[in-house]
Structure formats: C-alpha cells, structure tokens
Amino acid sequence: MGKQDIDYLIVGGGIAGALLAYALVESGKSVKLVHASINGEASPISAGLINPITGQRFVKTWQWELLHQVFVDFYTKLELDFQCKLLRSISIFQYLNSIEEENQCASRMLDIEYQNYLEFDKSKVNENDKFPLLKINRAYLLDINLLLKKIFTYLEQKGALFIEKFDYSDFDPAHLVWKKFEIKGGVVFSEGSFVMDNPFFQNLPFMAVKGHRSIVESKDYLFDNNVFKLNYSIIPIDKHRYWIGSNYEFNNRSVELNKEECEAQRNFIENNVILPRSTIVNQTIGIRPAMRDRRPVVGSHPDYKRIYIINGLGTKGSSLAPYCVTQLVKYMLNGENVDKEIHIKRFIWK
Numbered sequence: 146m147g148k149q150d151i152d153y154l155i156v157g158g159g160i161a162g163a164l165l166a167y168a169l170v171e172s173g174k175s176v177k178l179v180h181a182s183i184n185g186e187a188s189p190i191s192a193g194l195i196n197p198i199t200g201q202r203f204v205k206t207w208q209w210e211l212l213h214q215v216f217v218d219f220y221t222k223l224e225l226d227f228q229c230k231l232l233r234s235i236s237i238f239q240y241l242n243s244i245e246e247e248n249q250c251a252s253r254m255l256d257i258e259y260q261n262y263l264e265f266d267k268s269k270v271n272e273n274d275k276f277p278l279l280k281i282n283r284a285y286l287l288d289i290n291l292l293l294k295k296i297f298t299y300l301e302q303k304g305a306l307f308i309e310k311f312d313y314s315d316f317d318p319a320h321l322v323w324k325k326f327e328i329k330g331g332v333v334f335s336e337g338s339f340v341m342d343n344p345f346f347q348n349l350p351f352m353a354v355k356g357h358r359s360i361v362e363s364k365d366y367l368f369d370n371n372v373f374k375l376n377y378s379i380i381p382i383d384k385h386r387y388w389i390g391s392n393y394e395f396n397n398r399s400v401e402l403n404k405e406e407c408e409a410q411r412n413f414i415e416n417n418v419i420l421p422r423s424t425i426v427n428q429t430i431g432i433r434p435a436m437r438d439r440r441p442v443v444g445s446h447p448d449y450k451r452i453y454i455i456n457g458l459g460t461k462g463s464s465l466a467p468y469c470v471t472q473l474v475k476y477m478l479n480g481e482n483v484d485k486e487i488h489i490k491r492f493i494w495k
C-alpha cells in the first residue's frame with residue numbers, strides 16, 4: 146500500500162500537544178495527533194490556575210509579562226473560534242503563616258512593579274487568624290478540560306486525531322515514517338512525563354513531580370470567582386464543585402494513590418470552614434513533567450533534526466504552553482530561533 150504524506154505527527158495530546166496541533170492546523174499544515182489517555186497524565190488533572198506571584202519570596206513568575214501577553218492572545222483566539230469561555234480573571238486569597246511572610250509581602254507592595262498585583266485583605270476566615278490574607282490580583286483560571294475537549298473535537302472533524310498509544314517500534318526515525326504516513330515536516334513528542342520512556346530523549350534531565358488532587362461537591366453556593374490558597378488550594382470548578390490540591394512528590398512516577406496524602410486532603414476538606422457540607426467525589430494523581438532547571442524544553446533532536454520536543458512545563462502548563470507552542474511553531478515553520486532559556490541546546494547532550 147502506498148504511503149500518505151503528512152506535514153506533522155504529534156505524539157501526546159495534553160495541553161502542549163493539543164495547542165500545538167491546533168496551531169499547526171491553523172497554519173495550514175496537515176497534522177496527525179496520536180493521543181492515548183494514560184494514567185498519570187497531567188493536563189486533565191490540573192486546576193488550570195495561573196498565578197502571577199509565586200514562591201516563598203512572592204516574586205513574579207519567570208517572564209510573566211511576555212507569557213501573559215501570549216497566553217491571553219492564544220486563549221482569546223480559541224474562545225472566539227470555539228465560541229466558549231476558557232479563561233477567567235480571578236483573585237487568589239493566600240493565607241500567610243508568619244510575620245516574616247507578612248513583612249515580605251509588605252515590602253513587595255512598595256515596589257511599583259507589584260502594586261497592581263498584591264494587597265492585604267483584612268477579612269478573617271477564621272476567628273483566630275493572626276495575619277491578613279494576601280490578595281493576589283491579575284490571576285486566571287483556565288478551563289483546561291473544556292479546552293482539550295474543544296481541540297479534540299476540532300481535530301477529529303478534520304480527521305487529524307488518532308486515539309491510540311504511540312508505539313516506537315512502528316516508527317522509522319531515519320525516514321520519518323509512522324505506519325502508512327510519510328512525515329515531511331517533522332515528528333513532535335509532547336508526551337508529558339511519559340517522555341522519560343522515550344528512546345530519543347534519554348539524555349535530558351527530566352524530573353517527574355507527582356501530585357494528588359480531590360474534587361468535592363457542596364450543596365452550598367460558596368464562591369465561584371476566587372481561589373483560596375491555604376495548605377492546599379481551593380479552586381472553584383463551577384457553582385457546586387471545587388478542586389482541592391495539591392502536594393509535590395519529587396521523582397515519583399508511581400500512579401498509585403498515596404493513602405496518607407488522600408487522608409490529609411480529606412482532613413483538610415472536612416475541617417475547613419470554607420467548604421461546609423462538602424463531599425469528596427474523586428481523588429486522583431497526575432505527574433507533572435518538569436526539568437531539573439525548572440524551565441521548559443523546546444527544540445529538535447541533535448541527530449534527528451526533524452524530531453522535535455516540547456516538554457518540561459512543570460507546575461505551570463496553562464501559562465507556559467502557549468508561549469512554548471508559539472516558539473516551536475516559529476522555529477519549525479520559519480527557522481526562527483527558540484528563546485535560549487527554553488532551548489534544548491542548553492543541555493550538554495553528548
């Protein structure tokens with residue numbers, strides 16, 4: 146049987162692969178996305194929170210202004226194309242645990258760069274709260290499951306989606322052939338944490354960061370446009386469902402639930418005044434695909450120039466994916482340089 150020419154084959158349809166497939170199809174390329182939902186995948190488990198100020202020092206996240214511009218444009222285009230709401234502006238109310246944290250935030254607020262982002266909120270959630278709540282403005286919630294559903298439907302309608310597990314033994318890297326397809330542009334691996342089993346990228350310093358999350362239902366209408374960040378984050382999904390999580394287990398790729406962690410989340414939920422009369426309906430895990438230097442990795446394989454990677458989105462897939470996809474598309478289609486901080490070349494390869 147004769148081979149069929151296509152431009153790009155993408156392996157793995159989490160947020161990285163799905164946005165990439167969409168962007169390439171929109172650029173007029175013929176694309177096939179091979180995707181299987183494998184236990185441990187990150188995107189459908191994610192909360193879709195985009196937080197501009199993170200860490201113990203309350204600093205703006207890496208390249209915030211640039212990332213912000215790119216993800217707002219990207220998701221706004223998707224909202225228009227798919228006629229749905231994907232990105233919501235929200236505020237995050239974060240509990241502070243010490244006078245040092247309060248002072249750190251107060252000094253940040255004096256910095257002009259932070260004035261629109263941070264303020265103290267004097268309302269008390271618990272009677273004996275000692276410190277004000279930190280209100281982080283200009284945050285967002287991405288409806289990542291709706292986004293994936295919309296892109297999969299779009300690709301399916303174009304005959305561009307294969308729901309199956311990509312098997313490396315079906316792939317000829319020298320001639321870029323997969324099954325009946327001869328791939329003219331390139332093959333992109335966007336497999337999330339499963340890249341650690343990929344024979345082409347064994348030399349990259351990946352790190353799997355497992356996290357548990359719980360979904361709760363509550364009959365009470367509590368809040369739908371704010372996120373509370375205590376020991377765990379409480380994130381509204383809709384009027385009666387909340388996402389609670391998460392923990393960080395470094396270098397753990399096991400997909401088993403950790404009973405102690407599930408119990409810790411259960412205790413948190415049962416004893417939390419913000420979540421009265423709520424029931425846990427699901428607890429599960431996802432594995433964040435991270436790099437040891439905490440930056441994404443984008444670019445092509447040193448020996449097989451038309452085998453590409455987009456990975457290492459870590460804890461921030463919702464804000465990083467549009468930027469990484471945009472960089473990769475410009476690189477593949479126009480030969481433009483990839484931002485050196487996310488370029489695969491930064492790793493010593495051989």
Ligand SMILES: Cc1cc2nc3c(=O)[nH]c(=O)nc-3n(C[C@H](O)[C@H](O)[C@H](O)COP(=O)(O)OP(=O)(O)OC[C@H]3O[C@@H](n4cnc5c(N)ncnc54)[C@H](O)[C@@H]3O)c2cc1C
Nearest residue numbers: 157159160161181183187188191194311337431461462463
């Ligand atoms: C508990 C938790 C909470 C999180 N919360 C947030 C948050 O609030 N905000 C945020 O920005 N980020 C969050 N993240 C991080 C975010 O989920 C990741 O950064 C992002 O989803 C990574 O996307 P990805 O496409 O690279 O990987 P994945 O989402 O893992 O996608 C890769 C996909 O490829 C598929 N695949 C792999 N191998 C194959 C194969 N051989 N054949 C076919 N298909 C294959 C997998 O099944 C998977 O679906 C969270 C992660 C976790 C675990």
